[in-house]
Amino acid sequence: MTKGFPILTPEQAAALVKHNETVGFGGFTAAGACKVIPLALAERAKAEHAAGRPFKLGVLTGASTGKSLDGALAAAEAIAWRTPYQSDPTLRKAINEGKTKFFDLHLSAVQPTVRSGVLGKVNWAIVEASRVTPEGEITLSTSVGCSNTYVRMADHVLIELNAYHPAELTGFHDLYEPADPPHRREIPIYAPTDRVGSTVIKVDPKKIAGIVHTNKPDESGGFDAPDPVTTKIGENVAKFLVDELRVGRIPASFLPLQSGVGNIANAVIGALGSSAGIPPFMMYTEVIQDSVIDLIEKGKCTFASGCSLTVSPAKLQQIYKNLEYYRSRIVLRPQEISNSPELVRRLGLITINTAIEVDLFGNVNSTHVMGKDLMNGIGGSGDFTRNAHISIYTCPSVAKKGAISTIVPFVTHLDHSEHSVQVVVTEHGIADLRGKAPHERAMAMIENCVHPEYRQLMKDYLTISNKGHVPQTLQNAFGMHQAFLQTGDMRNTKWLS
């Protein structure tokens, strides 16, 4: 099947890549991320550095990757710059210490930005595949990310052909790349089930510099089981959506759901699945997680369109044993399509994402702690929130055993503004911010979402700030954060008057 292409060891593949080149890695989350060439690149970087020679790469990805990619390259100090989203502890530390340059992009904007040329040339595309034909047809594995764009634009392509994934995955991907302005047309998707592109990446075989054979599972972890807080958040989201359905603001046929990544998101989707008041629904989302697979099997989720199949190893085996069942129920798309603002608005998505912190007026911080330190990145949250039919943010009301209130007067980094955030849900309740002026929003947040231990503190903030369209006082805006930095507990906040 790989006849005609050089078969390389990971080390031989890594040896082809030069210092200062830019690599576009396939994959999205740990699903479908490369696993052996980046490890070999990291070893090479360490050897070069030991020999006193520089070796750093520009690293483009789809989103986060596995530890063998971001983790290994960061540990080897092999990353000159990196975009977009990451979630690796070693890389995060390097970024926050200023050792690695990181700039963030909305995930739907990565492919157009690379095409625009503003990030320079893509020297290498390195992608994982489940199948390659002598004609240069590449079937990807458990995700798409930006692979189609990186392979098309790169000078050279390296492929990890991973026997862990069945070649029968051909048909699970739908690869559509829009033309750039002024020649761009509509993306002709009108329902999550629509297929509009190619099932494989077609590349000039001469561009394939080599294939590395592997047989390795995705480095995706599992999820924590829902706990009382995430369960309650999930139930509150379900309650809100059932009420919207009842009053007719969601059509009886329901609307497609998007859900963020992580334990809360996984619990929320589980709760929606258990809610008798919510009819069977489709997902048009970024990351397909474990709970979605469970709901597909129960018939509650009738179709899932995503950019990656980021499930636990056991769940993936369940899918692979029943591939023909899932073939008509799952599609994987490039991230500029899974996250397309055009499609988010056209399909009327109900979007559910997780906040690091939210302020009383509905502004959301998705990316940075205390204004400084990057957590992961904005991911697709902006793509979805801005154009949603209904945009929802979830978070537990407190963190660190109550020492941090996730609801504050002013977020320390702002990723989604009050103009785009419509509903906030914690384990305590639902703040529906639509049609409310800033003061009313603050009261809705205090009464419904803030932890009871912090409600009086927040009311006092509004009292001292009670002027202007937005009741804010700059000298107190970060008072709760300052109290935490100084005493380790936001409950020690004293407002300055």
Next chain:
Amino acid sequence: MTKGFPILTPEQAAALVKHNETVGFGGFTAAGACKVIPLALAERAKAEHAAGRPFKLGVLTGASTGKSLDGALAAAEAIAWRTPYQSDPTLRKAINEGKTKFFDLHLSAVQPTVRSGVLGKVNWAIVEASRVTPEGEITLSTSVGCSNTYVRMADHVLIELNAYHPAELTGFHDLYEPADPPHRREIPIYAPTDRVGSTVIKVDPKKIAGIVHTNKPDESGGFDAPDPVTTKIGENVAKFLVDELRVGRIPASFLPLQSGVGNIANAVIGALGSSAGIPPFMMYTEVIQDSVIDLIEKGKCTFASGCSLTVSPAKLQQIYKNLEYYRSRIVLRPQEISNSPELVRRLGLITINTAIEVDLFGNVNSTHVMGKDLMNGIGGSGDFTRNAHISIYTCPSVAKKGAISTIVPFVTHLDHSEHSVQVVVTEHGIADLRGKAPHERAMAMIENCVHPEYRQLMKDYLTISNKGHVPQTLQNAFGMHQAFLQTGDMRNTKWLS
């Protein structure tokens, strides 16, 4: 021509509207805004209040209006709540004093939000027209705004038939209203010149409660002539775009331009028009201002699509004297189409908007002063910035004779995040933030955009904040604003260490 419809005085029309009802006013900016019925409503409110009876309305508009609408209703305390954008001094004061409830919406979101039902029923649509037929075909005047949606959804319609505008305006409007999800299709516009809708609003004649005859010009002011600062900003924008064209990041045929509202925007468009390096271009924008008309006459702007024709009275007469010339060069669309995220991205707009303040990392404040007081509202800036091919913000580097630096460490209200803002231009130069990490962005802003008097202060901020992915220090983040509030001059800032 108005045979069959009740002809009313403004007072008779106003008498039909009841306390607590919601009115959707046509128009967008002062162009095409109603002029006599709202004045009569304001008089009625004053009389009711004098008699001890309540009289307040929910007021939906397209965007800002003229003084006879927002100004008169605000002075009469006749507005219970108001959305979206406004720019009237009396109304602004009432909002900032907490007397009038105001919530903001992205202008492209107003029509979908009203259709969703979340703002309740629209009792009345009150629109200005240049022509009405007995069959209920309404030709609008100098703008569209949300008129098509308000007229369709309202229980009753009142029309100001304004003889100041020629009936021959029929054909200047292109009214397209998308279906709501799950039945939504693409908006079939692929070039600024495409026409896809109706030239008139068609309404059941029985819904027309009456027509008021008027003959009044739009209450649009003129623009200040460009001054040395706005001229230099315009030249810098032109320089940036010429460079992008040269390196091929803008195609040789150029891309459509969007430009914000006001004196800076007017000067920028003028400067682009004078630049020999910029080829003739089209506008796909929200507000068509005076400078666009000048460029159409010079052949530099070959077509302008907008939501309103907000020009000075003299310029409007120039157009009306030459209607057939302009018929093939101007189209007016509903704001959900002029500002559509789908179309902004598809057409590849170069967007140029004005900031109140920008921070070192590229976050933009478009709406509030010192975190509290509403200036006008977000308008369409978010619609355009988020999905632009290239998003540019302009501002003078200082205000109040240098006592305020418009570039600060942390914006006091955040409307457009660093994830969406690509380029910042002041009279001092161009900060191209694309592909730059936060620390690099800050250096680009200091070296190119910050006023020389503030550069050392900003460098010192980076020195004390030099940790983390974003070099921020919460205790100093609003230090410049605090210095201004306490001493009247940001140059007195002392950083806390």
